[in-house]
Amino acid sequence: MISINDKNKDFFQKVFEVVKLIPEGRVTSYGLIANYLGSKKSSRMVGWAMNASHKLLDVPAHRVVNRNGLLTGKNHFQPPSKMQELLEKEGIIVIEDQIQNFKDLVWDPMVELSLD
DNA sequence: ATGGTGACGTCGG
DNA sequence: GCCGACGCCACCA
Numbered sequence: 001m002i003s004i005n006d007k008n009k010d011f012f013q014k015v016f017e018v019v020k021l022i023p024e025g026r027v028t029s030y031g032l033i034a035n036y037l038g039s040k041k042s043s044r045m046v047g048w049a050m051n052a053s054h055k056l057l058d059v060p061a062h063r064v065v066n067r068n069g070l071l072t073g074k075n076h077f078q079p080p081s082k083m084q085e086l087l088e089k090e091g092i093i094v095i096e097d098q099i100q101n102f103k104d105l106v107w108d109p110m111v112e113l114s115l116d
Numbered sequence: 117a118t119g120g121t122g123a124c125g126t127c128g129g
Numbered sequence: 130g131c132c133g134a135c136g137c138c139a140c141c142a
Contacts, residue, residue: 008138008139029124029125030123030124030125031124031125031126034124034125039137039138040125040126041124041125041126041136041137041138042124042137042138043123043124043125043137044122044123044124044125044136044137044138044139045124045137045138045139046123046124047122047123047124048122048123048138048139048140049123050123051122051123061123064123065123066123066124066125067124067125068124071123072123072124073123074123075123076123077123118142119141119142120140120141120142121139121140121141121142122138122139122140124136124137125135125136125137126134126135126136127133127134127135127136128132128133128134128135129131129132129133129134
């Protein structure tokens with residue numbers, strides 16, 4: 001008995017799969033993932049999927065931020081500072097919840113995964 | 117069923 | 130470039 005519908009399960013699974021593919025030291029945004037999944041406007045659902053990813057340790061949710069490179073979801077980590085800590089451990093500089101040089105660290109699945 | 121909320125993003129002013 | 134409004138969809142009271 002699953003608490004989520006089949007459609008959501010598929011969406012969640014895809015999100016997890018993409019997030020797992022994010023290389024260390026790189027980050028992506030909810031919008032990019034949603035776009036890669038074909039539902040650009042469903043970026044919020046990506047965030048919701050990350051919520052469920054809490055159970056799966058294989059999903060580096062800390063590498064997913066908003067399009068601004070801001071750690072908007074850090075508040076959902078335990079403790080909240082864990083997100084920044086993990087990012088800095090991978091060589092990413094974070095100041096005031098803002099990823100430095102974010103644009104250069106962005107990992108766009110649409111581009112990276114289409115290179116075969 | 118209805119309304120409010122949210123780890124977002126785009127658009128118009 | 131900042132701010133407000135809307136869209137999108139799942140969840141919760």
